[in-house]
Amino acid sequence: MNRPKLDKYISLQDFKDYYWLKEELVTFCKTIGIDTTGGKIDITERIASYIQTGLVIKKVISRKQSRTSKFNWNNEVLSLDTILTDSYKNTENVRKFFTEKIGNHFSFNVLFMNWTKENTGASIRDAIEEWKKIYELKKDKNYKTNIAPQFEYNRYMRAFLADNPDKTSKDAMKYWKIKRSIRGTNEYEKTDCNHK
Numbered sequence: 001m002n003r004p005k006l007d008k009y010i011s012l013q014d015f016k017d018y019y020w021l022k023e024e025l026v027t028f029c030k031t032i033g034i035d036t037t038g039g040k041i042d043i044t045e046r047i048a049s050y051i052q053t054g055l056v057i058k059k060v061i062s063r064k065q066s067r068t069s070k071f072n073w074n075n076e077v078l079s080l081d082t083i084l085t086d087s088y089k090n091t092e093n094v095r096k097f098f099t100e101k102i103g104n105h106f107s108f109n110v111l112f113m114n115w116t117k118e119n120t121g122a123s124i125r126d127a128i129e130e131w132k133k134i135y136e137l138k139k140d141k142n143y144k145t146n147i148a149p150q151f152e153y154n155r156y157m158r159a160f161l162a163d164n165p166d167k168t169s170k171d172a173m174k175y176w177k178i179k180r181s182i183r184g185t186n187e188y189e190k191t192d193c194n195h196k
Helices: 012-017 022-032 040-053 092-102 110-118 124-139 152-163 169-181 190-194
Strands: none
Touching: 012 040, 022 040, 092 124, 110 124, 152 169, 169 190
């Protein structure tokens, strides 16, 4: 069966059973008037809601908690005792400081950036210690970073290659293209290699 057209007549089951690129979802939203902000999962949920109810979810203007700190991470003088404020940002000023204290191998990574967001009140000294722990963890050949659910392609590729060490990335891409074009899950399954 060919993949159905993503339009206002698609059934909820067909919508859920097939893989859609974010660009396809955004284009559909624009034709209907659905809010296109946020990640792929957010947009998918809005479309599913529209298909079920016929109601268009407009952009919701959220009132973010106002930041209380006026600390300017772009140009303030930093020290090991500087506290991560609610206005913390990974600026060039911050990068320069971390590079001076850690070395040229310093780089921002997702785990570290998430840690800084979640640890307002910690010091830069604490942040450096956390960065070093993450760095050591990533050097472990058995360590694998978590791939968020919206990155279906990356998740598929990793699982396929782990289960098929004799195959290449090119093989994995071939089976991913087949997988995303047919009804069902986009997660890797051992039977995927049976598809021609």
